[in-house]
Amino acid sequence: MTNNIEKTLILVNLGGPRSSDEIEVFLKDLFSDRFVFDLPLPEFLRIRLARFIAKKRAPKVKKTYDSMGFGGGSPLVAETEKQANALERILTQRSGNPWKVKVAMACGFPNIRESEFTKPNTNTLYLPLYPQFSRSTVLSTLAILEEKFGECPVGSGGYVPHFGLKENFFKLTAQFIYEFFTDQLRKDQYLHYPEEKPNCDWKDLDIVFSAHGVPMRLIEKGDRYMEEVEASVKGIVGELRKFGFRGSFHISYQSKVGPAKWTEPSTIQKISELASNGKHIAVYPISFVSDHLETLEEIGEQFKELTWEKGGKTFVRIPALGVYESFLDFLAEEVLGADSSIQNCICKERGGESLRHCRFKN
Structure with missing residues (x-):
């Protein structure tokens, strides 16, 4: 039985300018947060x-984007949008309802x-x-959503929690x-698919998991971000050992941007160290999908x-x-399993701060 109520999933990402005309707007939004x-x-x-920083950085950033060929x-x-199109098909097929x-x-x-x-609710979910x-x-x-709607989405039934600590995420990433x-991957599904091959057995590589x-x-x-990155990597490597x-x-x-102290070691430092020791290096973007x-x-x-x-x-x-099939299947499972059962403030627990309209705030 289906109720034929169309559900909406909104995939949220940080963003990026679609053209050079949007670079300064993107940077203003970024640095104003x-x-x-x-x-x-x-x-x-x-x-x-x-x-001021957004305006000053825009010309330099424009040169970088121009060089990428997009x-x-x-x-x-x-x-x-590719991920969204694929997920729409998967969710509709699995649930029997239109998404x-x-x-x-x-x-x-x-x-x-x-x-x-x-507004987030059981029929409008944010991921x-x-x-x-x-x-x-x-x-x-x-x-941003709290300011827009007057309540934090966590616990509303319309929020899909972050997924990088899930065992299935470890498994599918190692498989990938x-x-x-x-x-075994479909090369046509990936931008600038890397054609370089390691000059050794891939099982002996030094893999650098690089996070933003x-x-x-x-x-x-x-913010427990570093802790979560470390947990993600540990889980993925554990699964990789099985291969x-x-x-x-x-x-x-x-x-890194600016003179302030950022999370370390930097990838530049780590690669310099490994390369200087004559290592065979592969880099995986652990915090990007x-x-x-x-x-x-x-x-x-x-x-x-x-x-x-x-x-x-x-x-x-x-x-x-990207659009790796097992990853999209995993996200669909997370979406279909999302409900209002969250009973704690994950913002306070994982980020050190509850938002003003948190429904779990004491």
């Missing part, structure tokens, strides 16, 4: 500084603040595509990495050049999960 651009300044000064913008929105899956971005367009993205919880990603998204190294860095100021406020992986693994952080600027340009080009410069013997970029 108090959970991302967290400084000990009065709010009016913080916002002014954020807008029309002056980021492929993130288009890649997320509509939309894409919303916290920064840039299509913007999560727009009126088409309606942030961040495997690990961070103040700068998950908490930021929840804060194994299938990549054994040439965050300022240590966020960690000091109670015969016997090499070493490392955790590092990329994309779609390929975009950080994976294609930073990992795929900058870190590759660094490896050769420092004397590394192998460099291989492992793609992000």
Whole structure:
């Protein structure tokens, strides 16, 4: 039996400019977010500084986007739309009910603040595509929705929690990495599919799990992001061992901006160290589920050049999960299993802070 009520799933990602015209808007949204651009300044000064930095950085960022070959913008929105289209089919088939899956971005367009993205409930669910919880990603998204609707979505029945600590996520990610190294993936489904092969048995590689860095100021406020990244990596490596992986693994952080202290070691530091010791290196983007600027340009080009410069013997970029079938099946399970059974404030537990309209606040 089906009730034929159309359900809506909204996939939320950080965002990226679809064209060069959107770069400054994207950067303004990014740096104006108090959970991302967290400084000990009065709010009016913080916002002014954020807008100044966005305007100043826009020309430099434009050059980077121009070099990527996606029309002056980021492929993130288009890649997320591919995931949305696939999930729409899977959810409709599995549930017997019609589903509509939309894409919303916290920064840039299509913007999560727009009126088409309606209040979370059992028929309108929000799924942030961040495997690990961070103040700068998950908490930021929840804060945007709280400001828009006057309540935090957690516990509403319309929120799908982050998924990077689930055992099935460990298993499917290990399977994905194994299938990549054994040439079982569909190359046409991935942007700039890496053709480099390791100059050794893949089972003996040094795999660097590179996560997006965050300022240590966020960690000091109670953000358990580093802890979650470490747990994700430990779980995935445990599953990789079952495929015969016997090499070493490392955790590092990329994309630092500004002079403040960020999570360490940086991926630049880690790759420099490994390459200088003549290691065979592969890099997997542990905190990303779609390929975009950080994976294609930073990992795929900058870190590759660094490896050769420092004397590394192998460099291989492992793609992000993208539309990997097992990943999308996993997300569909998470969506169909989502309900209002959450009975605690995950924002306080994982990010160190409850939002103002938290339904679990004492």
